[in-house]
Amino acid sequence: MAVNPPKIKVLLSANERLQKLKEAFHGKYKESPLFYACAPGRVNLIGEHIDYCGYAVLPMAIEQNILAAVSVNSSQTIQLANTDPKYKDFTVSVNEITIDRENPQWHYYFLCGVKGVQEQLGLSSMTGISCVVDGTIPASSGLSSSSALVCCAGLVTMEANQKTISKVLLAETCAKCERYIGTEGGGMDQSISFLAEEGTAKLIEFNPLRATDVKLPEGAVFVIANSCVEMNKAASSHFNIRVVECRIATKVLAKARGLEWSSLQKLGDLQTALGLSLEKMLDLVEEVLHPEPYSREEICKILGITTEQLSKNILSANTHHNLICRPCVS
Template identity: 90%
Template sequence: MAVNPPKTKVLFSANQRLQKLKEAFIGKYEESPLFYACAPGRVNLIGEHIDYCGYAVLPMAIEQNILAAVSVNNSQTIQLANTNPKYKDFSVSASELTIDRENPQWHYYFLCGVKGVQDQLSLSSLPGIRCLVDGTIPASSGLSSSSALVCCAGLVTMESNQKAISKILLAETCAKCERYIGTEGGGMDQSISFLAEEGTAKLIEFNPLRATDVKLPDGAVFVIANSCVEMNKAASSHFNIRVVECRIATKILAKTRGLEWSGLQKLGVLQIELGLSLDKMLDVVEKVFHPEPYSREEICKLLEITTEQLCNNILSANTQHGGQRVM
């Protein structure tokens, strides 16, 4: 596995998509791109919605990706455009990056990647960039188009500042980036986007992040079908509700087992703390929880906290004002 994100030499004349993007970039900005950045989407084979619990997943990257053409200047202005006219142009001062969680537009995902890498590298200032984005991942389809855009933006920011960090650190950084827009994911999408290799799935494990090749059966064919149903995970609370429910379950389980529960966030970490096998952990879950939904009042009683403490210390911003049932 390469240590740093690879810089790949491409036969430009044989790549119609790159040629078309370059022509569009020149038409848009009246200059040629300095470099290109690319991040693939992904599909998960095993382990749905358990990465944010600290458990391993088995994804693989797909051919569909986010591709960006970029030039760098001294304007300290970030100019973004998209080949899809559905997504409007955007411009912002590099010194005044703000991300509107209430309005999750495409350019805010890009700014998540910029801001995350800026914070990770402690960059006091950013150069100006002009960027034209072209995406082939169906939007909001469950193939990580938004995460791929964040990862691509992270690569763009790293390269435009002439910095280099490991793919592992870049994946961990971009996983945290989506917190800026309110999504509390677990890191699978960003990890496979950076760590994927052709011809293999990856077992992605966390704490610490690591990836292991998983050879797929000879002749195996995976059909990825688009249901044409869109779900923007930052535009609703559906995704974060699942994350918060698992977080609350972790804390209740920890409290019933006599542990200091306030700092525990993930079931996988709790399992390690308890020293239990997965089967034993499942037995504990069956014994502690009832199948009926839990109200906020019941959760607060179990944890011996106030509703205000539940909202401020455990729930995410977009799950604080939902109904009374949480789990």
């Protein structure tokens, strides 16, 4: 499973989308791409909103993906363009990469992947790239378009700088670096994007990251219906509120059982520390947590901390000004 991302030779004339992307690249930069990188979106079959609690999930990749055409140069700049005209061109020096989490534009997701690989590999300098991105994953639809863009950028950065790391390490790197834009995900999206294989779903487990094939039933058909309602995870606090609620639940439960709660972040880690079965964990939740919303003041009183400590050590940047409610298992 820890093998490197594969390199595949593709006949451009036999792939209409690649041919169109090559033409778009040439029209933008007046040269041909050196290579292409691709990362798929995903749909989750079992285990919704539990990866960031440390629990296993069962996603599968989908055909819709993020595809990038790339050339390298000595300009020490990253030039980004998108085949969708609503996403504007962007250029930045490789030495001045910053990510504005208050303004989550498409190119910042790409830069998350660049910055993550740069830091993972300790690249003191990076080659310049020109890149055109084409995506077929509906944006903000819950199919992991943003994470696929981060993963694709990680692949691009690795290949452009002629470096090699395993798919597992690349998945872990991209899971961490997407947090630069403010999304506190658990790693499912990036893991399945790199570790997926045709014809199977994957049981994804964490700490350490590992993936096991789950063969799909012969002839099974999965229907993914797009409601056309968009949710940009980084542009709102909705996603991170759920993460923070589960983090607070972990700490309140740990405190109730006399554990050193400050270092515990995930319900899965708490279960391991207590040595409880899942059924016993559910009993603990019912025993300790009440179903009514918790106020900020109540949480601080239970944990014996100030509101400033709550904001600094437990909340995320985009949940500081939201009242906390329902700290329970999702």
